[in-house]
Amino acid sequence: MxxxxxxxxxxxxxxxxxxxxxxxxxxxxxIGTLLALLYVYGGKSAARLMNLYSTVFRGIPPLVLLFILxxxxxxxxxxxxxxxxxxxxxxxxxxxxxxxxxxxxLSVSGDQLMAxxxxxxxxxxxxxxxxxxxxxxxxxxxWSNEAAIIIKDSSLVYALGVPEILRRAQLIGASxxxxxxxxxxxxxxxxxLVFVTTRLLALFEKKLTIPSNP
Amino acid sequence: MKKRxxxxxxxxxxxxxxxxxxxEADSVLDKINQAGTVVVGTSADYPPYEYIDDAGAMxxxxxxxxxxxxxxMGVELQWEDMPFDSLVAAVNSGKLDMSISCFxxxxxxxxxxxxxxxxxxxxxxxxxxxxxxxxxxxxxxxxNYKVGVQSGTVQDGWLxxxxxxxxxxxxxxxxxxxxxxxxxxxxxxGRIDVLMGDYVPVQxxxxxxxxxxxxxxxxxxxxxxxxxLPEGDTALKAEVDRIIKELQAEGFIDQLAVKYxxx
Numbered sequence: 051m052x053x054x055x056x057x058x059x060x061x062x063x064x065x066x067x068x069x070x071x072x073x074x075x076x077x078x079x080x081i082g083t084l085l086a087l088l089y090v091y092g093g094k095s096a097a098r099l100m101n102l103y104s105t106v107f108r109g110i111p112p113l114v115l116l117f118i119l120x121x122x123x124x125x126x127x128x129x130x131x132x133x134x135x136x137x138x139x140x141x142x143x144x145x146x147x148x149x150x151x152x153x154x155x156l157s158v159s160g161d162q163l164m165a166x167x168x169x170x171x172x173x174x175x176x177x178x179x180x181x182x183x184x185x186x187x188x189x190x191x192x193w194s195n196e197a198a199i200i201i202k203d204s205s206l207v208y209a210l211g212v213p214e215i216l217r218r219a220q221l222i223g224a225s226x227x228x229x230x231x232x233x234x235x236x237x238x239x240x241x242x243l244v245f246v247t248t249r250l251l252a253l254f255e256k257k258l259t260i261p262s263n264p
Numbered sequence: 265m266k267k268r269x270x271x272x273x274x275x276x277x278x279x280x281x282x283x284x285x286x287x288e289a290d291s292v293l294d295k296i297n298q299a300g301t302v303v304v305g306t307s308a309d310y311p312p313y314e315y316i317d318d319a320g321a322m323x324x325x326x327x328x329x330x331x332x333x334x335x336x337m338g339v340e341l342q343w344e345d346m347p348f349d350s351l352v353a354a355v356n357s358g359k360l361d362m363s364i365s366c367f368x369x370x371x372x373x374x375x376x377x378x379x380x381x382x383x384x385x386x387x388x389x390x391x392x393x394x395x396x397x398x399x400x401x402x403x404x405x406x407x408n409y410k411v412g413v414q415s416g417t418v419q420d421g422w423l424x425x426x427x428x429x430x431x432x433x434x435x436x437x438x439x440x441x442x443x444x445x446x447x448x449x450x451x452x453x454g455r456i457d458v459l460m461g462d463y464v465p466v467q468x469x470x471x472x473x474x475x476x477x478x479x480x481x482x483x484x485x486x487x488x489x490x491x492x493l494p495e496g497d498t499a500l501k502a503e504v505d506r507i508i509k510e511l512q513a514e515g516f517i518d519q520l521a522v523k524y525x526x527x
Contacts, residue, residue: 051318059320121357211346224309224445225316
């Protein structure tokens with residue numbers, strides 16, 4: 051097997067890696083943001099429940115959670131390994147993203163909420179139009195970190211049978227006996243994915259920065 | 265008020281879970297025939313039984329055999345590749361309809377899945393590197409060295425039951441690997457002294473790595489290899505067994521053995 055064939059076989063797993071990430075990250079963001087809003091603005095018992103959610107899903111290794119969610123929870127439901135793995139990763143990520151959004155929300159000064167309420171906005175409107183937009187800017191640096199982590203953690207779904215980059219590197223390594231080459235190729239692809247993503251997010255962050263007085 | 269809401273949610277969730285568990289009465293064979301597709305699992309990191317060829321396609325003894333079996337079942341084949349020790353759990357939980365991956369019959373596996381008729385027979389082998397200075401005359405001699413094995417295999421079971429449990433081999437000296445080629449790498453580098461595996465796949469490893477050699481082979485933990493089927497599904501087992509017998513009678517399996525197992 052020549053170098054080109056080996057590389058193209060591994061690279062063809064990229065579509066699965068990107069797919070898993072594109073399902074896990076946004077679903078994690080959606081759930082995480084909703085839960086963070088509940089945590090910060092929902093009252094004491096909601097906060098306690100959210101804290102429990104966060105503690106549980108951040109306290110178990112993602113791979114263990116993937117196995118539990120894939121083999122045990124979806125026993126009756128017919129989900130493919132790809133969807134089960136992606137959604138499970140999304141659930142794991144939602145716990146971390148909830149903490150990120152919660153931190154960002156709390157960083158927006160409480161005066162903002164008070165001021166918004168005092169000019170007549172309802173609590174919901176104040177959160178939606180005043181606090182959240184400011185929180186977005188504050189959330190980008192830690193979120194860019196989480197995005198990089200999820201791109202790399204997407205490799206965990208190899209254990210469920212998704213033919214993504216890592217699994218392909220393993221298979222081609224076993225068949226061709228060219229292990230170092232196979233794993234180095236996988237490493238380069240992952241690195242490029244993470245690099246491009248963090249660069250794009252840095253650009254996005256720059257765009258949202260408020261120009262400060264010189 | 266809040267307590268009642270929590271209780272209702274808990275009740276609804278538990279009912280949903282129970283309903284999910286209860287619907288397992290239909291035969292998988294009916295499901296396969298209805299869908300027109302059978303989902304078969306394998307672990308394509310095990311030449312020459314299942315591996316990736318130069319073009320990136322799955323090939324091997326097991327792969328070709330299953331392709332023929334499914335052809336005779338009259339449905340389409342959908343392959344799912346995953347690490348070896350995930351396969352049995354996947355068949356048991358319904359993710360796969362069956363699995364072929366050089367499985368030997370094993371009592372522990374039998375608790376959660378069923379097995380087809382044997383379609384071929386394998387042997388065990390002990391492999392060492394050229395730097396090995398010890399001696400292995402009987403299998404139990406391996407207990408004196410650092411041993412490596414693929415986790416979840418019958419060799420793993422044999423080593424645990426016959427060497428570790430009686431105290432001949434300490435757990436610290438037994439290394440379990442996800443794939444047999446990882447174990448071969450460690451063997452070549454000297455991290456382990458002996459590798460116990462299936463005879464034919466280790467011959468393929470030895471052929472690619474002139475540093476390694478087989479010092480013993482025989483039927484210890486292995487013997488007949490079977491297809492893994494869902495627990496309790498007599499209809500599917502009857503169908504698969506029928507086709508296996510057909511193929512054995514026609515000499516198809518022997519032809520495959522010559523194609524994949526000869527030098």
